[in-house]
Amino acid sequence: MSVDQNTIPAMAAGTTVNADNPWPGLLAFRESDQGYFQGRQSETEELLRLVLRERLTVLFGLSGLGKSSLLQAGLFPELRQENIFPVYIRLDFSSKRPDLVAQILTAITREAAAHQIEAPPPTNGETLWEFFHRDANNFWNARNRPVMPLLVFDQFEEIFTLGCLDAQRSTATNALIEQLSDLAECRPPARLKAWLDEHPEEAKAFDFGRHYYEILLGIREDFLPDLETLRPRMPTVALHRMRLRRMNGEAALLAVNHAHHLIDPDVAEQVVRFVAADTREHPLAQLEIEPALLSVVCRELNNHRRKLAEPKITAGLLQGNQELVLADFYERSTADLPPEVRLFIEDHLLTVSGYRDNAALENALNIPGVTQPSIDALVERRLVRREDRGGSQRLELTHDLLVGVVRASRDGRRQREVAEKERFAMLQVQEEEKQTLLKAREEQRLELERVQAHERQERDRRDLRRLRIAIVGFVVLTLAAVLTATWAIIAQRQAKTARDDAIYSQKIAQQEKTVSEQALQSARDNAAKFAASLQVLSSVSNKDVQTAVDSQSASTLLPRVFIQIVNQDDRAYANQIRDRLIAGGVLVLGIQYVPVAAGLTKTDVRYYRRADEPEAQKIVDLLKSAGAAPIAPKYLPGYEDSTKVRQNHFEVWLANGSGSK
Missing domain, CATH: 3.40.50.300 (P-loop containing nucleotide triphosphate hydrolases)
Structure with a gap:
């Protein structure tokens, strides 16, 4: 199985080594590279x-x-x-x-x-x-x-x-x-x-x-x-x-020091002792070094030198990047492999206390997601060694130098898992509180509707009572008008009869006539009033009171952020960042100190799902408005379907010394 060229960019098949990059990393030296092959x-x-x-x-x-x-x-x-x-x-x-x-x-x-x-x-x-x-x-x-x-x-x-x-x-x-x-x-x-x-x-x-x-x-x-x-x-x-056999320290020094235009002899010896994990200053001839690991470290240091446009690999460059060299190597070696492979490395090739362990290949292949091609890739990339011991093939990390990097990755992952469990529990509490609030609001709405319904019933009863009174009045007026009209008619008839019989008195007859006419006019006026009353009564109607109760949908959960610092001196600055995020409507769950990434030089906002990229950019813009620069969003693959890292989860990693800038 060939090494993924995108995973380890330095391994270009056509350009193994040259004067500016004389170490091939995990590739083999070719015959044309004879001048760069030293120590053997x-x-x-x-x-x-x-x-x-x-x-x-x-x-x-x-x-x-x-x-x-x-x-x-x-x-x-x-x-x-x-x-x-x-x-x-x-x-x-x-x-x-x-x-x-x-x-x-x-x-x-x-x-x-x-x-x-x-x-x-x-x-x-x-x-x-x-x-x-x-x-x-x-x-x-x-x-x-x-x-x-x-x-x-x-x-x-x-x-x-x-x-x-x-x-x-x-x-x-x-x-x-x-x-x-x-x-x-x-x-x-x-x-x-x-x-x-x-x-x-x-x-x-x-x-x-x-x-x-x-x-x-x-x-x-x-x-x-x-x-x-x-x-x-x-x-x-x-x-x-x-x-x-493995190189001794003297041969390894030749392999590093031959590029004297890129590295000084004292720095070359530091590199050799670093790869040999020698902390006691043993004689170089007593050290044992794996050439592949030495080549990886030299190439990584040289790549870092080239990025910084430095003329040589200096002691300061080595001292400041010993962990980063191997951390970058570990990240690139596992980037294109299934997440389960990385879990296998961290959980099965290290003891609980963080020492190098080994596992049977047969057992590894029984772990879901861990396949033979993945194991072959780890072996070819020199991250894992495969050896036959007592008739059984065993897997282990190629070097103790990788233990610290793998342990830091494992511990960071477990801290994130614990934090995620705590966040999940917090979200459950928030969800329960939200449901309680929604239930209370629903009860308030139902109570308001009940009160309003009672008020409508009371208005309807009052309106009905008024209507009944109006009808009674109308009936009384109508009867009065009818009686008046009847009396007037009788009076007219009596007057007519009186004229026929009359010689009684013109004045009395005229008076009776006038009285009759006045009674008739009064009846007409009463009828008009009655008609007007009917018109007024017809305009009276029941009015329904409409109530609008806005139902508030469950609000979208706020973005959830953990702030990670790699230097305790940056905590005050992290508190300022936290206050700025909270003021911008972001839920900040805490500030964590992570010393393993002390070489972090750039602040970034990490997110774990592609769908969260717009929200991550909003957080970046919010931090930039607070003066945090340089800063950019950073997507971490492998968690799209994870049940351990929930959606809308972000981590702000502050660069070392952010508080002093």
């Missing part, structure tokens, strides 16, 4: 002597000791001086039916063209033994001198892992092992012998006494038991071996 001179000479003397050589060592770098940048240039043609081979098992022999022949052709070697063309279907033993097959360099091909198999342990994934790959792997065994043991293939028995005239095409080739196998030390299984077919695989 004695190992290079020992391996060269073994290769020159033996037909089959095995180089083995633990992961992270630089076997690939030793082969390419150390051994290959020396071999060419001895007229040996090294062919670098990394078998590819990605195809379900890999033709491994064809890959080897293709590698020979490719390397020959790259180094101006005249090589014989391969023939379809022939074995490796046939290719190297044909009488006409010779290799010549540009100076017209014969050269001996050396097949260099890097990471040969993959034939026992990737080469055995399924039946097809196992078949291809067994075929390759059979052909390599014939080469190593100078043994003509059985198929060829049978064919030559039938065609003896073809035997002259082969030189059975010449074995002008060599083989070198590079393999991890924990796969030596698997290599031993090849002894029945390849006995010489157990004879000529070289074990690559």
